[in-house]
Amino acid sequence: MAIDQSKIRNFCIIAHIDHGKSTLADRIIEKTGTLTSREMQAQVLDNMDLERERGITIKSQAVRIVYKAEDGQEYIFNLIDTPGHVDFNYEVSRSLAACDGAILVVDAAQGVEAQTLANVYLALDHDLDVMPVINKIDLPSADPDRVAEEVEDIIGIEAQDAPRISAKTGLNVDQVLEQIVHKIPAPTGDSKAPLKALIFDSLYDSYKGVIIFCRIMDGTVKPGTKIHMMATGATVDVVEVGYFGAGQFIPCDELAAGMVGYITASMKDVKQSRVGDTITDANRPCEEALPGYKKVNPMVYCGLYPADSAKYQDLRDALEKLQLNDAALQFEPETSIALGFGFRCGFLGLLHLEIIQERLEREYNLDLVTTAPGVVYRVHKTDGEMIELTNPSNLPEPSSIEYMEEPIVSAEIMVSSEYIGAIMDLCQERRGVYISMEYIEETRALLKYDLPLNEIIYDFFDALKSRSRGYASFDYEMKEYQKSELVKLDILVNKEEVDALSFIVFSGTAYERGRKMCEKLKEEIPRHLFEIPIQAAVGGKVIARETVRAMRKDVLAKCYGGDISRKRKLLEKQKEGKKRMRQVGNVEIPQEAFMSVLRLDED
Amino acid sequence: MKSAQVYIHVPFCKRKCEYCDFLSAPMGEEARDAYVKRLIYEIKNSEWAQKGIFVPTVFLGGGTPSLLTGRQIKSIMDTLFTNFEVAEDCEITMEANPGTVTKESLKAYREAGINRLSIGLQSANNEELKALGRIHTYEEFLESYELAREEGFTNINVDLMSALPYQKIQTYRETLEKVCALKPEHISAYSLIVEEGTPFYEKYREDVARLERGEDPLVLPSEEEERLMYQDTEAYLKKWGYHRYEISNYAREGFECRHNKGYWMRYPYLGFGLGASGFTGSIRTKNTADFKEYMEKEIVPEREVIDTEAAIEEFMFLGLRMDVGISKEAFLREFHKSIEEVYGEVLSKLKEETLIFEKDDRIALTPYGRDVSNYVLAMFLR
Numbered sequence: 001m002a003i004d005q006s007k008i009r010n011f012c013i014i015a016h017i018d019h020g021k022s023t024l025a026d027r028i029i030e031k032t033g034t035l036t037s038r039e040m041q042a043q044v045l046d047n048m049d050l051e052r053e054r055g056i057t058i059k060s061q062a063v064r065i066v067y068k069a070e071d072g073q074e075y076i077f078n079l080i081d082t083p084g085h086v087d088f089n090y091e092v093s094r095s096l097a098a099c100d101g102a103i104l105v106v107d108a109a110q111g112v113e114a115q116t117l118a119n120v121y122l123a124l125d126h127d128l129d130v131m132p133v134i135n136k137i138d139l140p141s142a143d144p145d146r147v148a149e150e151v152e153d154i155i156g157i158e159a160q161d162a163p164r165i166s167a168k169t170g171l172n173v174d175q176v177l178e179q180i181v182h183k184i185p186a187p188t189g190d191s192k193a194p195l196k197a198l199i200f201d202s203l204y205d206s207y208k209g210v211i212i213f214c215r216i217m218d219g220t221v222k223p224g225t226k227i228h229m230m231a232t233g234a235t236v237d238v239v240e241v242g243y244f245g246a247g248q249f250i251p252c253d254e255l256a257a258g259m260v261g262y263i264t265a266s267m268k269d270v271k272q273s274r275v276g277d278t279i280t281d282a283n284r285p286c287e288e289a290l291p292g293y294k295k296v297n298p299m300v301y302c303g304l305y306p307a308d309s310a311k312y313q314d315l316r317d318a319l320e321k322l323q324l325n326d327a328a329l330q331f332e333p334e335t336s337i338a339l340g341f342g343f344r345c346g347f348l349g350l351l352h353l354e355i356i357q358e359r360l361e362r363e364y365n366l367d368l369v370t371t372a373p374g375v376v377y378r379v380h381k382t383d384g385e386m387i388e389l390t391n392p393s394n395l396p397e398p399s400s401i402e403y404m405e406e407p408i409v410s411a412e413i414m415v416s417s418e419y420i421g422a423i424m425d426l427c428q429e430r431r432g433v434y435i436s437m438e439y440i441e442e443t444r445a446l447l448k449y450d451l452p453l454n455e456i457i458y459d460f461f462d463a464l465k466s467r468s469r470g471y472a473s474f475d476y477e478m479k480e481y482q483k484s485e486l487v488k489l490d491i492l493v494n495k496e497e498v499d500a501l502s503f504i505v506f507s508g509t510a511y512e513r514g515r516k517m518c519e520k521l522k523e524e525i526p527r528h529l530f531e532i533p534i535q536a537a538v539g540g541k542v543i544a545r546e547t548v549r550a551m552r553k554d555v556l557a558k559c560y561g562g563d564i565s566r567k568r569k570l571l572e573k574q575k576e577g578k579k580r581m582r583q584v585g586n587v588e589i590p591q592e593a594f595m596s597v598l599r600l601d602e603d
Numbered sequence: 604m605k606s607a608q609v610y611i612h613v614p615f616c617k618r619k620c621e622y623c624d625f626l627s628a629p630m631g632e633e634a635r636d637a638y639v640k641r642l643i644y645e646i647k648n649s650e651w652a653q654k655g656i657f658v659p660t661v662f663l664g665g666g667t668p669s670l671l672t673g674r675q676i677k678s679i680m681d682t683l684f685t686n687f688e689v690a691e692d693c694e695i696t697m698e699a700n701p702g703t704v705t706k707e708s709l710k711a712y713r714e715a716g717i718n719r720l721s722i723g724l725q726s727a728n729n730e731e732l733k734a735l736g737r738i739h740t741y742e743e744f745l746e747s748y749e750l751a752r753e754e755g756f757t758n759i760n761v762d763l764m765s766a767l768p769y770q771k772i773q774t775y776r777e778t779l780e781k782v783c784a785l786k787p788e789h790i791s792a793y794s795l796i797v798e799e800g801t802p803f804y805e806k807y808r809e810d811v812a813r814l815e816r817g818e819d820p821l822v823l824p825s826e827e828e829e830r831l832m833y834q835d836t837e838a839y840l841k842k843w844g845y846h847r848y849e850i851s852n853y854a855r856e857g858f859e860c861r862h863n864k865g866y867w868m869r870y871p872y873l874g875f876g877l878g879a880s881g882f883t884g885s886i887r888t889k890n891t892a893d894f895k896e897y898m899e900k901e902i903v904p905e906r907e908v909i910d911t912e913a914a915i916e917e918f919m920f921l922g923l924r925m926d927v928g929i930s931k932e933a934f935l936r937e938f939h940k941s942i943e944e945v946y947g948e949v950l951s952k953l954k955e956e957t958l959i960f961e962k963d964d965r966i967a968l969t970p971y972g973r974d975v976s977n978y979v980l981a982m983f984l985r
Binding site: 318524527529531548549550551552553554555556557558560561562563565567568570571572574575 | 771817818827828833850872879924927
């Protein structure tokens with residue numbers, strides 16, 4: 001039952017956040033009858049609670065749709081949903097690699113936005129044909145003609161015949177379907193050639209084992225085929241192949257060149273199949289692997305501790321489960337004097353960290369304490385040894401350190417010309433080294449900077465957005481390690497060092513960071529019966545200090561028969577606050593304080 | 604329950620003071636009349652009426668009970684006398700506000716059985732009184748106080764407040780001097796607490812936040828000044844023969860308020876009137892705080908069961924408010940385990956921090972512990 005390749009369309013939808021990507025996906029699925037409207041739950045593809053709530057897509061999802069076009073022919077659409085945030089670019093890349101074209105959704109009122117551009121360029125990088133769609137024409141402020149012009153002027157793609165739709169109401173979605181047939185190219189693989197398939201995602205099912213999501217570039221795969229993963233070297237027998245119904249896996253006889261589907265092979269070990277790897281036929285291998293995409297290494301590390309130390313094992317279980325379909329998440333056990341037993345975890349970026357943290361709290365019901373995020377530093381010791389430092393507490397004695405290196409990223413910032421100055425200032429403040437600037441068109445420029453990663457992991461993205469009123473997009477990739485003047489900033493609370501608050505910082509900004517830390521902690525630490533000095537120190541030398549004043553008077557003046565219950569509640573509240581504290585020496589530090597360093601730059 | 608103190612709530616005032624978070628509002632004569640009738644109905648129909656319950660103390664609080672006429676007070680008291688075994692030497696207190704009493708009304712209150720008057724002065728400084736939103740001046744207080752003496756009230760309390768907006772250590776001291784010279788039998792001196800939901804809270808929100816952060820406020824006295832005012836109260840009143848027996852209460856020999864001590868020693872009490880609380884020893888009750896509901900619907904108080912654990916906690920946090928503190932033996936008698944068994948660790952920690960001390964059978968707050976009593980008392984909750 002071979003499917004004619006010319007009847008297949010593999011595409012994704014790209015858009016700026018909130019321009020209606022997921023709504024359009026839903027509508028396409030609904031229109032093609034893949035799901036009846038009764039079965040339809042809003043935003044089918046975003047199936048994590050968190051995704052739906054935040055309105056963002058975190059994990060790639062795919063669905064196969066059958067569409068009967070005006071020419072009377074049936075076409076198979078494989079729609080692959082992609083995440084939008086820069087942290088998840090690796091996910092976007094891998095989804096795009098499985099497509100032949102992309103639908104670009106642009107809001108008819110807001111027009112082209114920063115992320116619109118970033119996504120278009122990403123799609124063009126993957127040689128995808130981009131087909132614009134103007135959405136939300138039902139809005140009173142919609143101006144589809146202007147937006148169509150904008151798309152042509154700024155992005156440089158034909159947009160006059162772009163469908164003008166309302167994904168919300170379903171208006172003109174038919175035109176989108178019809179254009180997919182004509183504007184998105186059909187795949188061009190050779191199903192007789194040796195098997196070559198790209199793994200773009202995977203998940204773990206307790207019955208079927210690992211389920212590999214793949215795009216077949218060349219060749220054919222069917223149950224019984226002995227497949228070989230070219231990077232991991234694993235060889236397994238295929239048990240089942242199939243495609244994606246909405247929310248379910250539908251087995252079929254074979255997957256041939258041009259198709260998108262899944263493969264199971266009773267694999268119990270998730271490490272055997274790596275996203276980005278190339279699958280081939282063990283008995284008839286292809287000559288070379290697909291380029292795949294960059295291996296993802298955590299860029300940001302932080303400590304995650306259970307608020308209730310009895311939940312340590314639960315946290316470990318939860319992290320293990322999350323890791324199954326999030327290969328970028330890494331963790332290893334660590335111990336803190338202040339926080340007890342926990343894990344040092346590695347993430348792709350701050351959003352990734354935040355998402356994992358929220359999923360742990362929500363899906364696994366864990367209450368967490370997070371320490372300040374940091375990057376991986378290279379410490380070169382005088383004895384020639386080099387340590388990759390992910391936890392500031394493990395920094396060796398200063399006397400044994402020859403020098404240290406920090407990771408530098410190449411950053412590309414796309415920005416409207418009017419904000420160039422502001423963004424350059426920002427990069428300057430963050431120790432950026434200017435590389436180049438080129439005008440993409442009259443009003444838009446591409447700025448290139450080398451930036452230390454540790455300067456962008458806190459709030460760079462937010463600062464960028466606010467200084468450009470949202471008109472800047474930002475992408476980065478790891479460039480190299482560079483020698484740098486780095487110091488460990490220690491925080492002493494009532495003269496005791498709090499290990500979980502230490503962090504590595506560029507020596508030039510140590511004083512300012514230290515001062516802000518002390519100020520923040522002063523706000524966070526409740527008054528005790530005694531005065532509490534809060535000090536920031538570098539190499540044993542105090543560089544900043546604040547004091548939490550002693551509580552001198554704290555009395556409920558009245559307590560009579562009518563308000564005993566109420567007064568008890570007040571006292572209970574006071575007591576309850578203590579339960580959420582961590583004891584360091586004789587000072588109780590609220591758990592929030594350990595996270596407050598994340599928000600040092602908020603005014 | 605063989606005996607119980609009685610509390611009666613009168614939720615009326617002439618004008619709501621700006622710091623007041625008590626259940627009270629200005630209301631017309633008609634409402635007051637209807638309320639008194641309802642109160643009498645509640646007392647008569649109480650499950651405790653006509654059971655020979657012995658009543659050692661009665662307290663009419665408010666609001667401003669002195670807004671009720673002598674006749675109204677008498678009808679309430681008579682209802683109590685006929686339904687309960689009111690003790691021969693019963694301490695019967697009524698709260699009164701300066702400027703709301705006359706020679707006649709005071710005479711009638713006396714005749715109704717009131718033998719202790721608690722007058723809300725708050726401050727002898729007219730500026731401070733104004734800032735509080737009080738309806739009277741110091742001079743009007745003096746007049747009412749003297750009238751009360753003339754009418755034979757031999758047991759009078761005067762309420763004072765420290766830590767008021769714009770108050771200085773000096774002006775507070777002047778208030779103390781003026782009041783002591785009048786030689787009331789009892790003085791209650793409260794530190795102002797700015798309660799949420801009061802106009803004061805809106806006005807001094809910024810200062811409250813500053814105080815919470817340990818910073819100096821703009822208008823309210825600083826924490827340090829507040830502490831000094833508090834310490835000055837004890838030192839100064841001592842000279843005039845008043846001893847402190849609870850965090851905010853001072854009396855001359857033999858005039859401690861028996862009714863209020865009952866609360867801290869966890870005697871049972873009955874509460875009548877809008878929003879009034881009662882306590883049977885194991886159950887705490889509370890009447891509705893909704894005026895219309897109290898007047899029209901069946902009076903079914905909310906009940907809160909005080910289990911042993913809660914009782915132990917109350918024993919500690921109420922008992923320790925008193926200067927005599929708590930008796931270890933009484934603890935053992937009531938809860939059948941030693942106090943050390945329950946609170947050994949807490950007690951030794953607090954002793955180490957010099958917040959409490961132990962002497963013979965008793966455990967009490969040190970002066971330091973009294974300054975930060977919330978911290979100490981909260982330690983006894985679990």
